[in-house]
Amino acid sequence: MKNILLIDDEPRMLDLLQLYLEGDSYHCEKANDGVKAIERLRHEKFDLVLLDVMMPVMDGWEVCKKIREFDNTPIIMLTALNQNNDMIFG
Numbered sequence: 001m002k003n004i005l006l007i008d009d010e011p012r013m014l015d016l017l018q019l020y021l022e023g024d025s026y027h028c029e030k031a032n033d034g035v036k037a038i039e040r041l042r043h044e045k046f047d048l049v050l051l052d053v054m055m056p057v058m059d060g061w062e063v064c065k066k067i068r069e070f071d072n073t074p075i076i077m078l079t080a081l082n083q084n085n086d087m088i089f090g
Contacts, residue, residue: 003045006030007037007063008078017050018089020029034058038066053079 004026006017011032018028029046031037034055041049049067053060064075 001025001027003027003029004048004050005032005037005044005046005059005073006050007032007055007057007060008053009033011045013023013052034060034063040072041060041067041071049073050075051073051075053077068086 002025004021006014006021006028007030008014008017009032014030014032017032021028029040029044031040035058037049037051040046051060051063055063058066060077060079064077067073067075
C-alpha cells in the first residue's frame with residue numbers, strides 16, 4: 001500500500017483527499033502546516049506528498065524548498081492559483 005502525506009491548512013480538504021485516496025487503497029497521513037509536515041518527512045518514509053501552496057506561516061513553495069534539502073519524495077502541488085508563472089515556478 002502506498003503511503004501519502006497530505007499537507008493543507010484546511011481540515012475539510014485534508015479529510016476529502018483522505019476519503020478519496022483511501023477509497024483507492026492508499027494510506028494517508030495528514031499535516032495541517034508546513035512545519036509539522038517537514039518534521040514528519042524527517043522521521044517517516046512516504047511515497048508521495050500532496051502539498052497545498054496557499055498556507056499561512058510557511059507557504060507550499062517554502063515547504064517544498066525545505067523538503068528538497070533532505071528528501072526526494074515526489075511532490076504534487078495543489079493550488080487554486082492559475083497564473084502561468086505560478087505553474088512554471090511549481
